[in-house]
Amino acid sequence: MDNLVLLGVLLILTVVVGSFLGIFAFAEVKSLRGEVRRLRQAVELASGNAPAAGRTAATSPAQVSPGGAAAPEPRVAGGLPPRANVPEQAPPDEPAPPEPVAAAGSAARTEPSRAAVAVPAGDTFWERMQQNWMVWLGGACVALSGVFLARYGIEQGLLGPRVRVALGLITALALYVASEVLRRRTGGSHPTFAALAGGGAITAFAAILSAVHLYQLFEPGPAFAMLALVALVTMWLARLHGPVLAGIGMLGAYSVPILVSTGGGNVLGAMVYALIITTSVLLLLRHVYRNWLWFGLLAGALAWWLISMFGHQADSWRGPYLAALAYLLLAVVSGDWLLQRRAGDARDEAVAGASGVDPLLLPSLTLPVAAQCLSIFREGFVSSSLTSALWAWSPLPLVLFVAARRRAALAPLPWVLLLGQLAAWLAGRLDQWGEASVRLLPLPAEQQGGFLALLALTAVLFSACALINFRMGIARFWWASLAVMAPLLSLPVGYMLAGDALSRYWWCLYAAVFGAVFLYLGSRGAGRGWHKSMVVWLFIAGHFAYSLAACLWLEQASLTLAMALQLVSLAWIIRRFDMPALGWLLKGVLLLVVVRLTLNPWLLSYGDNSHWSLWTYGGAALCAWLATRILRHPQPALARWAEAAALHLLVLTLWAESRYWLYDGHAFAADFRFAEAVINMWLFAGLGLVYYRKSLLAGSFSRWYDGYGRLLMLAAAVNYLGILLATAASEPWVWRSVGARPLINMLLPAFAGPALLAWLVHRWYLPGVRRLAGLVSALAAFIWISLEVRHLWQGNIRLDSATATGELYTYSAVWLALAVAAILIGSWRGWRSCYRGGMAVLALVIVKLFLVDMAGLEGLLRVASFMGMGLALLGIAYLHQRLGHRHPSPGQ
The missing domain is CATH 1.20.58 (Methane Monooxygenase Hydroxylase; Chain G, domain 1)
Structure with missing residues (x-):
């Protein structure tokens, strides 16, 4: 056993020493190749074979004597002129400045090589990878050898824990020292040296983490201090060796806890460690900025959040972790530790890399926002967790509000976070109900009180912070909208998830009180010259609150109708205050209502004790039509949007109403009858004609109307084809629905109707389909007359019975x-x-x-x-x- 251990140690030392010798040899060969290349260029220049640009550069102004004559060319060893660093495409009349003369012998070898290894600005990431892939792979192998050496020692029981950790730290130090010695000896940095230093960083991370998690040699505090020290040393070396070292160190630093993990599941410790690494990388970005380093730290930090989602150890800690990550992204690179920097502040442009980070802040901060919403969906709400919930989900909003005080570009983030959190609370209570629909399960009774308190405190937090930011005078429309809408949006969420905690009367009263207060403040602000954004949003919130109160009071109404009523309010406000900028909000509400009602059969279901289809679908169509009338003259473009939505909602209303009456109030019954097929055929074909005629006058909306009309025509054709196939197969659900009465029966709308509809298409639809429509009309008339003959003789239209002479x-x-x-x-x-x-x-x-x-x-x-x-x-x-x-x- 001792011989095997000694042999293994000698083998590992041989590999490490051989790696060092190979790296030294590679650096020396690189330097010699550069010297040979420079000498070859000098020989070509002396023999007159150099390009014209090179000859011109040899007599540049720097080589002209004060008397105007050309100065003699300086010579180096061997009588050769020095190498000239001349651009290949330099014009002859504008010579490039010559490179300083290199000394002979060893001085030429010690010339700084930073310019020689610098990557041109135009090179892409893939080009750099092609040039340095062997260096990066070698550095990774060196680093992994240190990690796997520690792992091998653990598995084989070699030496003691303290000796193992000490050997790991000594190896890391040796790699650090080797990289610095090589840099000083060659007079410049090189990716090879950066790879050595990166391997040392990873080895040091592995040694310290094994001392903490495996051997308990250090307490968490001193261990993380040592890790921070290693990160700072790596950052300092990355300033000398460039971003390659930063990339290797960052990759290794984020992955070390996984490589040396013992399966203990200390996720919290790993998350704190990830924050330390993130801080060190961000400090490095102040001096060596690359976009891929920024994306790499985002991936590493969020990867540990994602790992924590597979267990419960980090519950109630994910929110503070994401808030700390957001703060680091905002503060470290720019040096704005109090988050008081204004966008475009010239004082901070001196920080290297800050100008490159600014465009990435908004999309980067949306990742912690989305992560917090997913965390809420994952953790849910527990009755005894009001304090922990406030601790978990309040830090990130505070960070975003403070950061957005002076940066208008960040103002949408609190809005996105509020909507995402409310949607996460609702999504966490969705339950599959039946085969094709879902329902919303209220919280248990013991949790409803705490949840309502959490919603109220969250709404107060968002509203108060929005009002504070509103007073700063930047992005006032965002802050005014958030200040007044945060409590109103929280109210329906509380009603849907904890409605049993209060009677319906109190919910309606709260909504009505909100509406009265907001409308009063809006009227008062309009008279006293308040900022226009606040006045507009107070009116919007007041109208929304009254709509919500009415919908909560009337059982047959719904939240969708409350949203549709906002179309009328928004249209009135846009016209009254001349606010075309609110058009995007009107379009958003239109889209939400249309999508909600279009997908209604696959979403939440309604009870069968009320005529909800008329209120919801018909009410939404009426609201869209009223918005069209209000906006027709002042905002014709917005009016066309509302008109298109109104026509679509009219189609849905007629469809839903027909099913409501056909299936005894079950509008979304999983059934399909002969009468419904006939109604759909008439409805879709008629509205397809309407949409086509509308497309001829719609201007910019002509393609939308035309495309929607074609879809409706296709749906009508599919229904008629289904009727024909069922009739040919003598399906009972067809011939039984026709009845025994002669002539005046379902044959008229089901079979004579298509002939009439096809004739109308032939007359007033697309010219390209009119000939085909005429043929379909004739065939449909022929089929109808033949079926009438069948019905007169047999009393039904079954085709599987015998035919008399x-x-x-x-x-x-x-x-x-x-x-x-x-x-x-x-x-x-x-x-x-x-x-x-x-x-x-x-x-x-x-x-x-x-x-x-x-x-x-x-x-x-x-x-x-x-x-x-x-x-x-x-x-x-x-x-x-x-x-x-x-x-x-x-x-x-």
């Missing part, structure tokens, strides 16, 4: 009459399609007579039948010729 002759007679009429009308009016259709029906009649009707006839009956058929054809031909004198024959 008299019925067969009736078909022939009726079809012959149709053919004669079509041929004569086509000849008289010159309608070629009508004429051809009549000829096709006539051919069908002839084939039917020969193959079906006369197949069983004999004697005089056969003679009479053929005689009658011949006379009919002769009469048709005679009339066709007589009519053809006035109109050319369609067949010609």
Whole structure:
């Protein structure tokens, strides 16, 4: 065993020493290659084979003597001129300045190589990776060797815990020292040296963490102080070696807890450690800024938040962690520790990298906001957790409000956080109900009081902070809206999740009181010259509060109707205060209402004890139409938006109402009847025509109307095709719905109706489909008349029953009459399609007579039948010729 251990240690030392020697050799070869390249260029310059730009550079102004003559060229060892650093495309009349003369011998080898290894500004990340991939891979291997050496020692029981940790720290120090010695010896930095230092950083992180988690040699406080020291040393070296070291150190630092983890699940400690690493990387970004470093620290910090979501140890701590992350992102790089910096402040532009971070702040801060909303969804609410919930979910809003006081670009973030938190509370209580719908489960009774208190305190926090920021005079529309809407948006969430805590009367009273207070303040502010944003949002909030009170009081109304009522309020406010900037809010409410009612069958369901479809769908359509009327003259563009939504909501209203009456109040019943198919066919085809005619006058909305009209036409065609297929298969749900009454029955709307609708499409729809629509109209009329004959003879339209002889002759007679009429009308009016259709029906009649009707006839009956058929054809031909004198024959 001792021999094996000694052999393993010697093997590891051999690999480490060999790695050092290889790195030294690589650096020396790199330096020698650069010197050879410079000497080759100097030889070409001396022999006259250099480009014109190079020759011009040799006689640059810096080499001209004070008397005007060219000064003699300086020589180095071997009598060769020095290397000139000349751009390849420099014009001859503008020579580039020569590079300082290099000394001979060893002085040339000790020339600073920073310019030689610098990456051009235009190089992409992939180009840099192609140039330095071997260096990065080598540094990672060195770092992993240190980590796996520690792991091997743990698994094999080699040496003691203190010796293992000491050896790890000594190895890390050796790597640090080696990188610095190489940098000083070669006179400049190189990615190879940065890789060595990065390996030392990772090895140090592994040694300290193993001392804490595995051996308990240090308390958490001193251990994290040591980790912070290692991070600071890495940052200092990264200033010398460039961002490669920062990238290696950051990657290793975030992944070390996983590499040396023992499965103890100390997630909280790892999250604190991740914050320390994040701080060190952000401090480094003040001096060596790269976008990929910024994205890397975001990924590392949020990765530990995501890992914490798989357990419960970090419950109530995720919020403070995300708040600390947001604060670090805002404060460290810019040095704005009190978060008082204004956007574009010239005082902070001197900080390296700050100008590169500013555009990334808003999208980067949305990640902690989204993470907090997902954390709320994950943790939920517990009855005894009011204090812990406030501790968990209040720090991030405070950080965002303080940061956005002087930065208008960050003002939307508190709004996004409020909406996301309310949506997370609701989403956490959704439950599958039935096969295709979900329902919202209220909180247990013992949790409702605490939850309402949490909602109230959160609303007060958001409103108070928004009012404070409103007084700063920046982004006032955002702060005014948030100040007045935070309590109103929290009210319906509390009603849906904890409505049993109070009677419905109190909920309505609270909403009405809010509305009265806001409208009073709005009127008072309008008279006293308050800022326009606050006055406008007070009126909006007042109208919303009254709408909410009415919807809560009326059982058959809903929150969707309350949102739809805001369309009227917003339209009035836009017109009254000349606020076209609120158009985006009107469009957002329109979109929310339309999407909610369109997807209603797959969302929340309603009770069957009220006529909710008329209130919800019809009320929303009416509100959109009223908004259209209000905005028609002052804001025609917004009026077109409202009009499009009103037409769509009208379609939904008619559809929902038809199902409501067909299925005894179950508008979303999982059933499909013959009457519904007929109604849908008429409804969709008629509204498709309306939308197409509207598209001819809609201007910028013409494509929307045209596309929606086509969808409706397609839906109508699908319903009619379904009726035809069911009729051909003699489905009971079709022929039983027709009834036994002759003529006046469901055959008229179900089969005569398509003929009329197709004729209307032929007359007033897209020119490209009019010919096809005419053909469909004729076929639909033919099918309807044939089914009427079937119904008159048998009392139903079943096609799977036997057909009597008299019925067969009736078909022939009726079809012959149709053919004669079509041929004569086509000849008289010159309608070629009508004429051809009549000829096709006539051919069908002839084939039917020969193959079906006369197949069983004999004697005089056969003679009479053929005689009658011949006379009919002769009469048709005679009339066709007589009519053809006035109109050319369609067949010609």
